[in-house]
Amino acid sequence: MATTPPPLVLQVLLESPMARDRGAMPLQRQLHHRIKTGVLDGRLAPGCRLPGSRALAEALSISRNTVTAAYDLLAAEGFLQLDRKGTRVAELSRPALCSRTEDTPPAPPVASRVALILPSARSDTGAGALRPGVPALSQFPLGAWHRALDRTIRRAGVSSLGYGDPLGEPGLRSAIARHLGVARGVRCAPEQVVITEGAQEALSLCVRLLANPRDTAWIEDPGYRGAKAAMHAGDLHMVPVRVDGEGVVVPEAAWTSQPPRLIYTTPSHQYPTGAVLGASRRLALIAKAREHGAWIIEDDYDSEFRHAGESIGAMQGLVAQAPVLYVGTFSKTMFPSLRLGFLVMPEALLTQTRTALQEMLRGGHRHEQLALAEFIESGQYLRHLGRMRRLYRERQHALREALMRHLSVPHVIGGGYSGMHLTVRLPPCYPDREVVDSARRLGIAPAPLSSFALRPLPEDNGLVLGYGNTSAELFERLIRRVSQLVEAARRPE
Structure with a gap:
């Protein structure tokens, strides 16, 4: 003879009528949620019997099929047990039954190296005047890019919806290899080009493929924060190597006292100082490596x-x-949300790592890759680069003029004659992080120069001012405001 379910069970299941108003969840989902919540918060105890499907359907004024479907799904998920004796709540491990905050055990700790990755002073959207690293988005030929995408999608058909070559679309790899050979003097075949999701994934790949935890990596100081994040994520021991007006300076003794596995450098336009690494230092670095x-x-x-x-x-x-x-990367030459970069690997290294790369990577962004290949091969890419060079040259000149006229405190302008930013070194009595915090509250988004250094020195105090995505007409007003903020942040010397 069947026993009646305990009163608490009936209270949980019949605590309120099923919602039937327009927009309410389907009845099956409502019942499923009600029972599942009762099991998880402990009100429906392990082993207790639930009403039969017919009885519960009558009590809730719903169809028996609705109850049966909800019971079946809960049984498949492991919350209920269905057998000849009826429907019972399954035995679950205690952590699943925790309901109160004080009962919930603490989450397992993350890897200790994660705490070493510090936040950068930037917005998530790229908004803010003078933010470094953002190209002139309004000047991108969006119509030409849309047409390239449309043609690609029409030609490629449904086959392009599947996974592609893990190392990237062959057409794009060929286009990049040709462009790099002419424009940058890079020696490579298309097979050596690996397409990545921006430069950050390329840096992470280098770390994963070439270094073991606690290996030593040399990194420019001050230098690119994304590279530091990749090294931290690989649990590498980072050694900051100072940068002067001619690029990274490697002490001879460091090769024996702290021999590196990886050396990160930005030789053509050091970020953020703008220095250019000369041929003599380049050749010496290659020979020593x-x-x-x-x-x-x-x-x-x-x-x-x-x-x-x-x-x-x-x-x-x-x-x-x-x-x-x-x-x-194409984040600066095209637009950041494209998320396409590349890594050119030495032939010998590619031979050793090809299998690993094919397992680690998955072909994706196929339409964007194919459209970008057409964009390069058609000449649109080079024309766009030419327009941007002229625009950025004008904007850098205008920003230098505004700084010289309106920045009233002692300063030194750097950043070279390339790229999309300038650096302004300030005396330490004008703390750059305080200036940046004040500027961001006004919608102005420079970066503090000191945040780019692992071990900041007094000469690393200053501002990194981006002019790529800020109109030249705004520079005088912006620099006057920045000058006021710098003066206001002054500390006694």
Whole structure:
């Protein structure tokens, strides 16, 4: 003879009528949620019997099929047990029954290296005047890009909806290899080009493929924060290597006292100082890396936007079979949300890592990759670069003029004659982080120079001012306001 379910069970199941108004969840989902919640919060205890489907359907004024479907789904999920004796609540492990905050155990700790990745002073959307690293978005030829995408989708058909080559679309890899050979002096075949989701994934790949936890990595100081994040995520021991007016300066003793596995550098336009690494230092770095079995990661940051003279060639092309991995991105030359970058690997390294790469990567963004290949091959890319060089040259000149006229405190303007930003070094009595915090509240988004250094020195105090996505007509007003904020932040010397 069947027993009646305990009163508490009936109270949980019949606590309120089922919602039937327009927009309410389907009745089956309502019942499923009601029972599941009761099990998880402990009101429906393990082993207790639930009413039969017919009885519960009558009590709730719903169809028996609705109850049966809800019971079946809960049984499939492991919350209920269905057998000849009826429907019972399953035995669940205690953590699933915790309902109150004080009963919930603390989450397992994350890896200790995650705490080393510090937040940067930037907005998530890229909004804010003078923010570095953002190109002139309003000047991008969106119509031409839409047409390239439309043609790609029509030609590619349904086959392009599947996974592609994990290393990237062959057409794009070929187009990049040809462009780099002409524009940057990079020595590579299309097979050596690996398409990534921006430069950040390329840097992470370098770390995962070439270094083991606690290996030593040299990184420019001050230098690119994304590279530091990739090294931290790989649990590497980072050694800051100072940068002067001619790029990274490697002490001879460091090769024996702290021999590196990886060396990160931005030789054509050091970020954020703008220094150019000369041929002598480049060749010496390559020779020493070979001697000590180290790999150089060359991030060719902003190299396409040189405003004075011919572009500086890539370090990768100086010497045949150089131990250099060349990293590039289209986030600055096209637009950031495209999320396409690339990694040029030495032939010998590609042979060793091809299988791993094919397992680690998944082909994606196929339409965008194919459209970008057409954009490059058609000449649209080069024309766009030419327009942006002229625009950024004008904007840099206007920003320099505004700084010289309106920044009233002592300062030194740097950043070179390339790219989309300038650096302004300030005396330490004007703390850059305080200035930036005040500026951001007004919608102005420079970056503090000191945040780019692992071990900031007094000379690393200053501002990094982006002019890529800020109209030149605004510079005088903005710099006057920044000057006021700098003066207001002054501390006694």
